[in-house]
Amino acid sequence: MPLELFTVGEPIADTTAPRDVPLPDRWNERKFRARLVNPANRRRLSVIVVGTGLAGGSAAATLAEMGYRVKNFWFQDSPRRAHSVAAQGGINAAKNYRNDGDSVHRLFYDTVKGGDFRSREDNSYRLAEVSAAIIDQAVAQGVPFAREYGGLLDNRSFGGAQVSRTFYARGQTGQQLLYGAYQALERQIGLGNVEQHPRTEMLDLIVVDGKARGIVVRNLITGEITSHFADAVVLASGGYSNVFYLSTNAKGSNVTAAWRAHKRGALFANPCYTQIHPTCIPVSGDYQSKLTLMSESLRNDGRVWVPKERGDDRNPKDIPEDERDYYLERKYPAFGNLVPRDIASRQAKNVCDEGRGVGPNGLGVYLDFSDAIARVGQPAIEAKYGNLFDMYNRITGENAYETGMRIYPAVHYTMGGLWVDYDLSSNIPGLFVIGEANFSDQGANRLGASALMQGLADGYFVLPSTISNYLADGPFPAVDATHPAAVEAEQSVRAQTERLLSINGTRTVASFHRELGRLMWDLCGMERSEEGLRKALDRIPEIRHEFWTNVKVSGEQGIFNQNLEHAGRVADFIELAELMCVDALHRNESCGGHFRVESQTPEGEALRDDENYAYVAAWEYTPEGEPPVLRREALEYEYVHLAQRSYK
Amino acid sequence: MMSLTLRIWRQRDRTKKGKMVTYHVTDVSPDMSFLEMLDVLNEKLILDGDDPVAFDHDCREGICGSCGLMINGIAHGPEQATVCQLHMRSFSDGDVLDIEPWRAGGFPVVKDLAVDRSAFDRIISAGGFISAPTGTAPEAHSTPVPKKNSDAAFDAATCIGCGACVAACPNGSAMLFTAAKVAHLGLMPQGQPERDTRVLKMVAQQDAEDFGGCSNIGECSAVCPKGISMETISRLNHDLLGALRAGAVPMS
Secondary structure, eight states, X not given: OOGGGOEEOOOOXXXXXXXXXXXXXXXXXXXXXXXXXXXXXXXXXXXXXXOOSHHHHHHHHHHHHHTOXXXXXXXXXXXXXXXXXXXXXXXXXXXXXXXXXXXXXXXXXXXHHHTTTOSOHHHHXXXXXXXXXXXXXXXXXXXXXXXXXXXXXOOBOOTTOSSOOEEOSTTOHXXXXXXXXXXXXXXXXXXXXXXXXXXXXXXXXXXXXXXXXXXXXEETTTOOEEEEXXXXXXXXXXXXXXXXXXXXXXXXXXXXXHHHHHHTTOOEEOTTOEEEEEEEOOOOSTTOOXXXXXXXXXXXXXXXXEESSTTOOSOGGGSOGGGEEOHHXXXXXXXXXXXXXXXXXXXXXXXXXXXXXXXXXXXXXEEEOHHHHHHHOHHHHHHXXXXXXXXXXXXXXXXXXXXXXXXXXXXXXXXXXXXXXXXXXXXXXTEEEOGGGBOOSSTTSOXXXXXXXXXXXXXXXXXXXXXXXXXXXXXXXXXXXXXXXXXHHHHHHHHHHHHHHHHOOSEEHHHHHHXXXXXXXXXXXXXXXXXXXXXXXXXXXHHHHHHHHHEEOOSOSSSOOHHHHHHHHHHHHHHHHHHHHHHHXXXXXXXXXXXXXXXXXXXXXXXXXXXXXXXXXXXXXXXXXXXXXXXXXXXXXXXXXXXXXXXX | OEEEEEEEEEOSSTTSOOEEEEEEEEEEOTTSBHHHHHHHHHHHHHHTTOOOOOOOOSSSSSSSOXXXXXXXXXXXXXXXXXXXGOBGGGSXXXXXXXXXXXXXXXXXXXXXXXXXXXXXXXXXXXXXXXXXXXXXXXXXXXXXXXXXXXXXXXXXXXOOOOOHHHHHOTTXXXXXXXXXXXXXXXXXXXXXXXXXXXXXXXXXHHXXXXXXXXXXXXXXHHHOTTOOOTHHHHHHHHHHHHHHHTTOOOOO
């Protein structure tokens, strides 16, 4: 590995988890050792929360209930619209309501193993430990979870788990959990405990004397740029899947808040850990603006195939059986169409790369139900998957009972994010990061139904307990917009905004975003190689240069200007993309969602290298042109035995 | 491929007068979503040095509730789905489409097709919740809920707060939105202690905003992308009457 890609800095470590007590006792012990703030003193302390998803909404509501003065910022018009609303499947909790052998330890073990042994044991254990309380909290708020006829909560199994621990609200679990947090937040807003800033985007972090003390924001309606201050700042700004342009994320989801904090010194951990879902509706044309996920349960009855011959564009019904390649059944006779997500995704890419993909642009594979329909009849298939067939019909206009479906993988979650310790504090004192925005408890791969669990665990239970240890030193000396750090941060935000509007080039923001996304998808997506990543690292600085010299951003600063918002976000995605490729290139092993072609077993499975890569890669920002600095956090496994995952 | 004539409401901000402006779009694929068709128009406007059309949108899969337009006078257009889930195959080559923002006193225009729906948040803030601060919750199974009630509560709780109900209502009433939350929480045992005060406060806030009254016309439910039923309005009226008969004083 040539040295110019990055340099190696001092190792980093979490020092807040009490490792002198056994794992199951650590969270209680941490809460006990953490300093507290007297209820009467809390109203003298203020906390900025950026974001209103499951993590941000639950944190803002809970901190306000505790008595802190909360200032909450979000870019949508209402806190109810944060992208957590779109999560479908469910939320895991170690309730063991099914009496099937579940326990906190089993959920912990599944999480660490599912994350391919790249998460921190302490954090994953705590996540499992608080999971049950989340369900209690949501039920108390009136979240209408699915119930049995006896009135008790229903469970289903999910993502290959051997126990039934997933709670759900039809296919809208994220929506219902988010509304629970949103209503709690609105209650606090009504009580005057939360100052709300809708349609407001964080554009910089204000660091004073080494502590995070405020943020610079732009009011998206008036364009006004202002600074806001508090004793601590909490980022709950979500993941960065939209670096790929096309993903299952909402159009507005972005990395800007996290990335600007990174540029102010917060370490960004494991940026290359991204998760790709195998069953999404394929791209239909260049105008495509986002991708829609379809439950992977469809693979229980659908058979995946492509034509044997490349360029065979006949109607699938006219392609005889012996000219079809059921490639998953052929390559994985034991698991067939039910191989894990990452393998199903990668194999779809491979057959499309061979030119055998189907659909308008050759990026799709068939998911065919004709055998299942012949076996059990169409009504039985309708009863099981009717809503998915309807959704497919709405988007594609095709009747999948007759034509089958076309599917293709899409990015839908990012495990990497800002580095945090056990207290969920970044390396900048006073800056806390929760939910998908942090590098998370999920390791290199997230199990189904674990994202909602983590967001709410962080917001309802973890952060409110750990932040007091920091705030106990406050209130800190008052800071206002005249402080040199605030003046400088505001100035840099204004300068960037003015610069974006003044370039007046010939390419739109969206065209850059599409080009970057395509490059990342091709070279830093499902499969990564040294050659491809080096190619990406050559190309990204060129895109960055062209962006800053040839982008055309419409309108003015002082009005509602969605094109300007998008421009700022794409500028950050370009920088993040470069770091993702450096991270992916430096990690010369395959683990979870990160698959390096150079590191696979003879059967083509991901091959980890625990000897050299059992660490968190936390990156320090350096100005353009200087290589980023790698700070390693060694991962030690005391309670889980490291093993190679096997699907055979 | 289709060509369409679009007549779109353009308004710089809430203080300026707006007007309909005509645009022509060509090469529209039937597989595009309606918002993707607007994206294509905006890309062209940007390159031509014109101001792109502002419209709210986010998830583009029908669940966040951000998007919403009047298309030829129908909230969300012809398919009873959010406009992000509406595809151009629902239209024909040569169609002329009038595209307007939600028109309601309670939803002032922000710019072009984007409106301010914060009144909805204020209605929730007034009482659309169960007071259960974090940490106070009993064991989830200590409160069984009959499946019938739980399912009915879920149906009401699927409201995405898009505002189509208000836009479709000749009175500009927010009743279906308010009723959906009143019904959701009132159907659950957890929601009983605050049932009377909830409906009184939410209705009072709704009246304080610039919404009209409900006269049971039903346009709201007919355009609701989540199919929220008029039954929720009956439930709200039932709860309101119950609270008043129990001696509560109306708050509006």
